[in-house]
Amino acid sequence: MALRFNDDTNRSSFPMYFGRQTKFGDATSTPLQLIKLHIEQQVNATFPLIHQVATTMTFKNNYNRILEGALEFTLPDKGIICGFGLDVDGVIVDGVVVEKEKARITFEKEVRKGVDPGLVENVQGNIFRTRVYPIQPGGKRIVRVIYQDQAQIENDYFLFHIPIYFTNILENLDISLICAHTSNHRQPEFLPNIKFNQPFINSNGKYCSELHLVNVEPSQDEQSITYMLRTVVAEEVMYDVEIDPDDHNQAYFALCYMPPFLQNNKIITANQQTMSICILWDASLSRANIENRNYEINILKNILDIWQSNNI
Secondary structure, eight states: OOOEEETTTTEEEEEEEESSOOOOSOTTOOOOEEEEEEEEEEEETTSTTEEEEEEEEEEEOOSSSOEEEEEEEEOOTTOEEEEEEEEETTEEEEOOOOOHHHHHHHHHHHHHTTOOOOOOEEEETTEEEEEEEEEOTTOEEEEEEEEEEEOEEETTEEEEEEEOOOSSOEEEEEEEEEEESOOTTOOOEEOTTOSOOOOOEEETTEEEEEEEEEEEOOOSSOOEEEEEEEOOOTTOEEEEEEEOTTOTTOEEEEEEEOOOOOSSOOOOOTTSOOOOOOOOOOOSGGGOOHHHHHHHHHHHHHHHHHHHHTTO
């Protein structure tokens, strides 16, 4: 992703950063300038373990020649990319997440057609890379990355941490936080001493906070937003159901249940006989492989046989 020049195509490639800085191989490379940053975070309070962040970045080519941008972006440690978009004639076109081999085949087909497609690749860990071409002299290109991240749980609160990366003065910084399906006793709150702490406004159970800044200078310290949401009580079940917009017969279901604590905190001693066994079974499509299923069933049978032989 270092600066390079190809005489045959008259194309030059410059790095584009988003996330923790990664040193490129060519130390003389000058990153393309990030001029606008729009961050939109959403969380469903009925299932606050996962929140989604859409980051829209606008880069500008300040050079007098057509450039290719090499964008490398870093997600949070537990972040998972779930969407990517690139502007075509000023309109963002969303990409499609497919298996690696299928993506490579499609990419090569488009190249043979003379099309310059975009392809997001996982470099290592939570670092991703993509190409942006062409970037006209004095022109701008827009890239949108959508990822999901896990909330941190501390004491009686879910903490939502949204990192904000930029190293030069931004023309515009827009931040939108949306916390939906909240109740009166569970309102989002900013942590103390947070720089971006526009108050949340309640609108029919949806709490929103928006911030719009111009000519924003970067900070020496880590820039981020963190707010918190009180956890549910022990007896309350957290769940979420998502319907596939392309096929209403397909649904995705997530459940989180915190079992109530025993009032008397009784401890079962070793000489007491176990009266029942509870098995939690993952029946989602990720476990549809019949080889894995047979392997797991055999493990359960072996465990039960061992318990039975020991009169358990």
